[in-house]
Amino acid sequence: MDFQELLTWADQQVLAHTGKPLDDLQKSILRGTWEREKYSDIANSYHCTEVHVKKVASRLWKTLSHSLDDGEQIKKSNLRAMFDRWRVSNLSVFSRHIGHIGNVSVCGNTSQPSALPKQEQTNSSPSPNNSKPHIDHSEAPDLEYCCDRSQELATLKNLLLEKRTRLIAISGMSGIGKTAIALELLSEIEDKFDYIIWRSFRSAPTLETTLKSLIQFFSNTPQNGKNQKQEEQLSLLIEYLRNNRCLIILDDLHQILEKEKLVGHYQSGYENYRNLFQTIAELSHKSCLIFNSWELPLEIVDLKNKNAPISCLKLENLGKTANKILEKEGLLDKEKWSELIHIYGGNPHWLKIAATGIKDLFEGRVGEYLQYKPLFLGEELTIILEQHLSRLSELEKQILLQISSQKEPVSISWFRENSERSDSDIFKAVRSLRKRSLLEKIEDQSSTLFAVKPIFQEYLLEQNFST
Ligand SMILES: Nc1ncnc2c1ncn2[C@@H]1O[C@H](COP(=O)(O)OP(=O)(O)OP(=O)(O)O)[C@@H](O)[C@H]1O
Numbered sequence: 001m002d003f004q005e006l007l008t009w010a011d012q013q014v015l016a017h018t019g020k021p022l023d024d025l026q027k028s029i030l031r032g033t034w035e036r037e038k039y040s041d042i043a044n045s046y047h048c049t050e051v052h053v054k055k056v057a058s059r060l061w062k063t064l065s066h067s068l069d070d071g072e073q074i075k076k077s078n079l080r081a082m083f084d085r086w087r088v089s090n091l092s093v094f095s096r097h098i099g100h101i102g103n104v105s106v107c108g109n110t111s112q113p114s115a116l117p118k119q120e121q122t123n124s125s126p127s128p129n130n131s132k133p134h135i136d137h138s139e140a141p142d143l144e145y146c147c148d149r150s151q152e153l154a155t156l157k158n159l160l161l162e163k164r165t166r167l168i169a170i171s172g173m174s175g176i177g178k179t180a181i182a183l184e185l186l187s188e189i190e191d192k193f194d195y196i197i198w199r200s201f202r203s204a205p206t207l208e209t210t211l212k213s214l215i216q217f218f219s220n221t222p223q224n225g226k227n228q229k230q231e232e233q234l235s236l237l238i239e240y241l242r243n244n245r246c247l248i249i250l251d252d253l254h255q256i257l258e259k260e261k262l263v264g265h266y267q268s269g270y271e272n273y274r275n276l277f278q279t280i281a282e283l284s285h286k287s288c289l290i291f292n293s294w295e296l297p298l299e300i301v302d303l304k305n306k307n308a309p310i311s312c313l314k315l316e317n318l319g320k321t322a323n324k325i326l327e328k329e330g331l332l333d334k335e336k337w338s339e340l341i342h343i344y345g346g347n348p349h350w351l352k353i354a355a356t357g358i359k360d361l362f363e364g365r366v367g368e369y370l371q372y373k374p375l376f377l378g379e380e381l382t383i384i385l386e387q388h389l390s391r392l393s394e395l396e397k398q399i400l401l402q403i404s405s406q407k408e409p410v411s412i413s414w415f416r417e418n419s420e421r422s423d424s425d426i427f428k429a430v431r432s433l434r435k436r437s438l439l440e441k442i443e444d445q446s447s448t449l450f451a452v453k454p455i456f457q458e459y460l461l462e463q464n465f466s467t
């Protein structure tokens with residue numbers, strides 16, 4: 001028995017169970033465990049925390065335990081022994097390196113995951129009694145997740161498992177970690193569901209396409225030639241959600257929302273998604289739909305006001321925990337990190353972009369970088385910020401520019417004195433900008449003040465300088 005055999009086997013099991021091959025950290029955990037290293041040593045060599053390694057390892061042992069027929073649990077302490085036992089009892093299969101493991105056919109060549117089914121399906125009629133969940137992760141990305149979001153995760157788990165919420169909206173700026181937290185959530189709760197499906201909205205699928213793909217997954221029957229009416233598709237979907245505990249994750253929902261309008265309107269041709277969300281929120285069933293989006297469709301807030309079992313979680317600044325990213329990136333001047341995190345809104349993706357620039361230009365010296373005003377944001381981040389700004393209506397753009405031209409935060413009454421816009425326009429624009437996370441709210445003693453988020457303030461300053 002050698003480590004390569006274990007790695008091949010583990011890769012096949014994880015691929016069969018999750019649709020994805022082992023990632024680098026999982027491989028490091030296996031190697032470290034094989035070499036009898038402590039979790040703390042594995043964490044040190046992987047440059048992440050011991051807590052994170054333990055979490056990932058615990059999920060890995062759980063996944064690998066699925067392949068044992070006798071219900072025994074794999075742990076760090078018994079990995080070698082359990083694998084050896086499995087190997088001996090499956091020797092004929094294993095030695096040919098091709099065959100049937102668990103209930104999924106696998107090939108020996110782990111470098112060709114496409115030869116394996118991305119989607120684990122065992123029967124055509126959904127049954128809540130099957131012990132293993134049916135999972136389709138094929139459209140989910142692989143992301144790093146090292147900064148703690150345990151509070152938000154606990155909230156999501158509580159909504160999903162205790163409160164049985166039917167619709168959960170995770171919103172926040174690009175790069176704040178919506179996809180990452182949804183993936184982390186999935187890995188912790190997947191055994192609580194019969195069916196789990198992840199769909200990306202990058203290509204802005206129509207409602208018809210989405211419903212077809214969901215029904216195909218739940219029924220395990222191709223839907224290509226079928227032309228069902230939308231109401232029929234919706235009622236079929238609800239049947240599946242009633243009879244089984246299903247989890248649907250729709251990532252990047254903002255792709256179907258309209259640009260250059262106030263927040264929350266659908267693009268033309270996508271308005272019927274309202275029916276999907278309304279149906280899922282209002283009809284009784286035992287499943288949940290989670291979506292990630294930069295902004296929320298208008299009816300979500302309305303459904304919430306009507307006491308439907310739906311919930312919205314807005315992801316915010318990572319705060320101090322973002323230090324871990326800067327540490328991993330090897331930045332210097334620790335005393336300046338909180339300022340950098342504040343300017344970049346505690347956004348993990350944007351901080352990674354900043355770190356790369358600071359290393360290129362200043363060998364990692366954060367203090368030196370912060371001295372140059374307006375800050376140099378770099379092409380990559382500029383494109384992202386422009387994507388956010390390009391979604392604004394003309395009214396929002398004007399109000400945003402007016403606020404950013406002031407050194408201090410401004411109140412609504414300041415607008416009344418300094419703007420020709422009607423009260424109603426000002427209220428509409430400020431609310432919309434808040435929902436898009438572009439404005440910060442500051443409670444003063446007697447009034448509420450608004451300021452443009454620091455990174456957008458820097459961007460607008462940079463633009464003024466360059467024009
Ligand atoms: N808790 C975290 N710790 C460390 N890195 C994180 C964390 N959350 C997200 N990231 C990293 O930040 C980047 C952006 O995360 P993610 O893709 O989840 O953002 P998003 O909110 O889904 O963005 P978008 O709206 O553009 O899809 C990724 O590289 C991810 O690995």
Ligand SMILES: [Mg+2]
Nearest residue numbers: 178179252292
């Ligand atoms: Mg995302």
